[in-house]
Amino acid sequence: MDWDCIVVGGGAAGLSAALVLGRARRRTLVVDAEDQSNHVAEGIGGLLGHDGRPPAELYAAGRAELAAYPSVTVRAGEVIGGERREEGFALSLADGSGETARRVLLATGMDYRYPSLPGIAERWGRSVFHCPFCHGWEVRERPLAVLDSGETGARRAVLLRAWSDDVTVLTDGPAELEAGDAERLAAAGVTIEERPVAGLRGPEPSLTAVVFADGTELACNGLLVPVTLYQRSALAEQLGAAAAAPGPVVADAIEVDAMLQTTVPSLSAAGDVSGQMPSVANAIAAGSTAAAMIVHGLM
Numbered sequence: 001m002d003w004d005c006i007v008v009g010g011g012a013a014g015l016s017a018a019l020v021l022g023r024a025r026r027r028t029l030v031v032d033a034e035d036q037s038n039h040v041a042e043g044i045g046g047l048l049g050h051d052g053r054p055p056a057e058l059y060a061a062g063r064a065e066l067a068a069y070p071s072v073t074v075r076a077g078e079v080i081g082g083e084r085r086e087e088g089f090a091l092s093l094a095d096g097s098g099e100t101a102r103r104v105l106l107a108t109g110m111d112y113r114y115p116s117l118p119g120i121a122e123r124w125g126r127s128v129f130h131c132p133f134c135h136g137w138e139v140r141e142r143p144l145a146v147l148d149s150g151e152t153g154a155r156r157a158v159l160l161r162a163w164s165d166d167v168t169v170l171t172d173g174p175a176e177l178e179a180g181d182a183e184r185l186a187a188a189g190v191t192i193e194e195r196p197v198a199g200l201r202g203p204e205p206s207l208t209a210v211v212f213a214d215g216t217e218l219a220c221n222g223l224l225v226p227v228t229l230y231q232r233s234a235l236a237e238q239l240g241a242a243a244a245a246p247g248p249v250v251a252d253a254i255e256v257d258a259m260l261q262t263t264v265p266s267l268s269a270a271g272d273v274s275g276q277m278p279s280v281a282n283a284i285a286a287g288s289t290a291a292a293m294i295v296h297g298l299m
């Protein structure tokens with residue numbers, strides 16, 4: 001076997017796992033396609049010790065720390081396929097090379113899919129966001145809106161009141177509220193806006209207004225949108241790992257147990273891909289836990 005463990009993905013979960021594996025002197029290869037889900041964000045909100053730090057800086061610091069551990073190699077690249085062998089795994093990379101390992105940790109993150117609306121892509125992770133805990137502070141006390149025609153819209157609009165007194169829920173058509181929602185929104189001082197939404201305005205990546213189909217506008221500096229998270233590739237499925245039941249936000253996470261072990265022996269998964277609450281702090285913690293369990297297993 002070439003490696004004790006191959007970590008697929010070098011985001012918060014993968015780099016954190018590699019650090020623990022390196023400190024335990026395990027021969028570790030990290031293969032990373034270098035597309036962490038938060039790379040567009042200006043700063044990481046809510047990560048103790050690194051609050052507001054640009055994501056690229058954190059990942060560069062993580063890779064620099066790994067350089068001190070001779071048993072760890074970090075390689076830019078993409079794992080495009082793999083198979084389970086009698087002992088361990090064989091993975092193939094996009095550059096045509098192949099690697100074998102006794103253990104594999106999938107830390108491949110997730111693809112965050114947001115609603116299709118002109119202007120979102122240009123502002124994603126800045127003035128348009130999916131997580132108020134990550135980005136709410138930066139737009140606090142300004143006019144904010146929630147774009148959500150579904151049943152979660154009312155709940156998220158009330159949540160957003162933690163950051164601003166001026167919150168509107170945009171239902172993008174006739175509101176389909178659950179019983180009691182209208183009262184809850186009124187009590188929280190949230191405005192309901194039913195006009196169809198056509199786009200966004202303001203110098204990108206900033207937002208100054210939401211534009212309605214009738215041409216009118218609503219002043220808005222921060223827009224909370226719903227997302228659905230999908231696995232980025234069929235790698236887990238190819239290796240035989242079962243998917244967890246779909247949830248309201250995560251469509252197809254990998255099923256893991258408390259040790260972050262998948263349904264396939266010697267195959268672990270950590271970070272967003274395992275369906276945990278998505279955050280950098282949680283991904284770092286999960287990578288660390290998964291790696292410690294892998295070291296136990298290897299011994």
Ligand SMILES: Cc1cc2nc3c(=O)[nH]c(=O)nc-3n(C[C@H](O)[C@H](O)[C@H](O)COP(=O)(O)OP(=O)(O)OC[C@H]3O[C@@H](n4cnc5c(N)ncnc54)[C@H](O)[C@@H]3O)c2cc1C
Binds near residue numbers: 038041
């Ligand atoms: C726009 C945005 C902003 C966010 N802001 C915050 C914030 O402020 N605070 C916060 O706590 N959380 C934030 N999050 C959530 C946070 O970024 C994620 O929870 C966290 O990055 C998950 O870490 P991860 O290691 O699981 O995945 P990722 O960070 O996504 O890393 C996965 C890595 O694996 C690589 N990869 C995928 N497939 C392969 C493959 N087949 N071969 C090789 N490499 C592969 C990817 O290229 C990527 O580099 C944000 C998310 C988004 C989308």
